[in-house]
Amino acid sequence: MGCGITSGRQWDLGDIGIPVQVRGVTIQPNGLLTIRPGTVLWFDASRSLFVDREASLIAVGTPERPIVFTATDPTAYWEGIRAILSATVTMNHCEIGYAGRENRYSSVSLLGGWEGGDELPTVNIQNCEIHHSFGSGVEFSFNNYPVTTPPVLRYNRFHDNAQEAVKAIGTPPIDARYNYWGHTSGPSHQRQNPSGQGDRVGDNVLFYPWLREPVTGEVAGEMLIRTGGPTLISPGETVDYAVQYLNMMDQTISGSILVLQLPHAATFLEGTGGAIYWPERHQVFWKLGDLAPNAEGFLTARVRFDWGLPADYTDGTYTIFAAHNYRSDLLNLSEYESYQPTRTQPPQITRLSETELATLRAGNTTLNQMYQQALADGFQYVDAARFTEQDGRVMTHVVLRLPNRRFARVLSVSQDGQVTEMTIGSGQFIVRDTSGGMQVNLTAGEYTFSGGWLAGLTQAAPQAGDCSAERCFANCMFNKHTLLEVAKKAGSVVTTWWIPGVGWVWTAYEVYDTVSDLRRCRTECATAEGRADHCCTPGQVLWRQGTLSGQCAQYRCDAAGNAWKAAPDLIEKCSFGQRCIPGLGAQGGCKDCRDLLSSIRVLTVARRPEAGVCTAADDRCTGLRVRQAKDPNDITGPTGDLLPGQVVTYTIRYENEGEGRAYGVYVVNPCRMSLREHAHLCTWNRSVRCSES
Structure with a gap:
């Protein structure tokens, strides 16, 4: 086995x-x-x-099941x-045995302090x-x-x-006390x-x-959190x-809570260990709950990155850990403890x-009027489809689209016949029913209410702190439709409803959650109780991506009005080495990855990124950029006039000459009107659909 680990892996x-x-x-x-107890790895010579x-x-092994790193052949040392x-x-x-090949390597080598001298390994080796x-x-x-974080070397x-x-070499004194050196004399x-x-020790x-004599023990340290992800x-x-x-x-x-802020262009698919999106x-x-000393776990979150990312896209993650007796100021813990996802399984x-749609329209005047409009x-x-949720709720959705697909x-x-209309695409998101509506301008970040939805907001509050059902409803819709979430729904319209073979309209079922x-x-x-949850307190500040x-x-x-203002007071561009964290007051906003470094020394992994991503010293972020794919292509075919009934062949050639795999490749070739009307398309080994534009 030989490999390069670019993300997070656990070997058990x-x-x-x-x-x-x-x-x-x-x-x-x-x-x-992460390597689990009992694992034994045999390294070939010079590896x-x-x-x-x-x-x-x-x-991290156990006394009964240590983790072993050794040589395949004890006479042929590994590095x-x-x-x-x-x-x-x-x-x-x-x-760790039989390492240090050719008198030039050590069993464990910890090297740093060059390239400006701002980076040293974080080391904890015990037992x-x-x-x-x-x-x-x-x-x-x-x-x-x-050295700002001294190495821990105990009970070895x-x-x-x-x-x-x-x-x-080139270090302050290394504390290697309370170790056994192979003899009682030290x-x-x-x-x-x-x-x-x-064994000898150096100066x-x-x-x-x-x-x-050999003794096991433990030196208490910090809460260790490490995040692995791609670059x-x-x-x-x-x-x-x-x-x-x-x-x-x-x-x-x-009462510990662990939060992973996902990259902007990532869509959450699934997670382990009770992950909640x-x-x-x-x-x-x-929700990790109570963690006793030495409690540990390995958690994963699977995401899919958006299509059509620009070549200069850079982003990353941000990890936060807080508990009732550990940095409780970082999160509003009660919000996370009480949060319950609205959907745990995809709908049927x-x-x-x-014909079925025509019957539905005939029995619902409002639906038919909106359809005709x-x-x-x-x-x-x-297309049209009926969604049956896990709790038995049934919704029927009818999708229409402009010819230009914008x-x-x-x-x-x-189920009770109520009709809602949602229009989405090209920087706009509009949702309305028979009583009113809401429009979101994705460019300006503005929310505009109309009809009865607006009337509820403009009514004067009878007394300070009062929250009417109308204000609650407007705030609730505001909170459930963040700019990023709406933008992702718009992206689903552009992508899933455009590319043949990706899954067509109903793959992006999250669009219909509105x-x-x-x-x-x-x-x-x-x-x-519901109104108290959704109405805000005058003077509160809310940050969102x-x-x-x-x-x-x-x-x-x-x-x-005890309601969030329709337009943002400001849209801030987070600086290099920062992430936008949603939340109220000081818990939200552009957060520096090095915040609280003295209290959380090892909260996530970061990398030395390109411009615009976390700096190397940042402690809670991971950074990434887009892998470049290059696809030269051409099309060849007959020239001149064609005879009726003549069979002709067009050939499209493509090749990825970039530095990485290109995912989900599809080919779109506009067909001339005469071909769409009078020609029959035959293919070998590939499906073909004639593009309409």
Whole structure:
């Protein structure tokens, strides 16, 4: 086995029953490798496990089931574990043997402090056996750069290493106390312990007091959170983000919540460990509850990136961990604890024939009027379907579209016959029913209400703090239709309803949630408790993501009406190394990835990105950019006149000459009107549809 880890991976190989032979592993920037107890990795000669900058190796075994890194042939040494710059290495109850090939490598090499001297590995090695190295056991080389997070090296067992068990070059004194050095007399050092019969130690290493016999123990640390994700993506690509958490503290963390802010152009598909997607905030979060000391977990979130991303697109993630007794100021914990997703399973979709639709229209005057008006507005019928939700609710949707495909209109009918109209596309989103409506301008970030929806907002509040059902409803629709969520629905119209073979209209079933949201808002605002949940407090500030990557829009609560203002007070462009985090007040806005560094030293993995993405020192972000695909293509065919009945062949050639895989490739070739009307298309091995434009 040999591989490069570009995202998050977990290896649980302790019970497979066969040796795992490794031909080299590289954990690339942003990468995360977690290894489970009992795993044994056999490395070929001259191979290594390399942890690049911003990457993480988490190997936590148990006393009964340690994690083993050793050589396939004990006489042919492997190169060992090497971590550079801002990498993270966390190891507990491990065995590292027969590494350090050719007297030039150590079993564990931790190197940093060059390229400006701003990056050093974060190291925590405890209860490990490090033995039979052809070089040193553990080597630190920091180029004389000051250490802000001292390495943790405790309760380890060093023996039979050819050179120093611990070697320090260009570092402040390395604290290596409370380790066992292979003999009760301690390590051998020419000046400080000349009678020591254990492994040698280098200068600049603190080793007294030492352990006279192997003993396990634990040094309490911080809450460790590491996020792994890609640095390069392709439009349409599906990738996994992984988060490893480990409570290295000596106390239980109560009521913990872990939040992963997704990249702007990513659509959430699924997650593990009880992942919950909050669409209005474009976040995946986990309710982890109480975490006892040494509690740990590995979580993943699968996303698909949008089609049509520009070549200069850059973005990333932001990870937040908070609990009732740990950085509770970072999140409104009660919001996350009480949040319940509105849908846990896709709906059952049954397509309707035009005859069935005609029957439905005949029995619903409002639907028929809206349908006829859509035709008069230039829309053309596309399809109709009935959605049956998991809770038994049934909605029927009718889709129409302009010939130029810039706008679509959806007419939705509930079980009780209520009709809602949604028009979406080209920077606009409009939803209305017979009582009023709401329009969202995606460019300006403005919300405009009309009819009865507007009248409820303009009525004077009887008293301070009062919230009418009408104000509640407007606020509820405002909160459930963030700019980013609306923009993604518009993108579904442009993409899914344009590309043959992607799944056609009904694949993007999330587009139709707007109608469910409207019904839900009506129901919730009919009660005093629901109105209290949706109306805002005068002076409150709400931050939400804009339609473009890096945008952060700020809205204020209107003191007169207890409702959010229709237009943002400002749309801020987050600076380099920042992410827009949705939320109220200080919990939202453009957040620097290095915020609270002293309290959360290791909250996520970052990388040294291109301009516009997190900087290398950023501690809670991951960054990415688009992988470039290049597709030269041409079409060849007959020239001149064609005879009636003549069979001709057109050939389209394509080739990806870019640096990465191109996902979901499709070919569109406009057909001349004469071909559409009089020609029959025959193909081999591919399906063909004649384009209408």
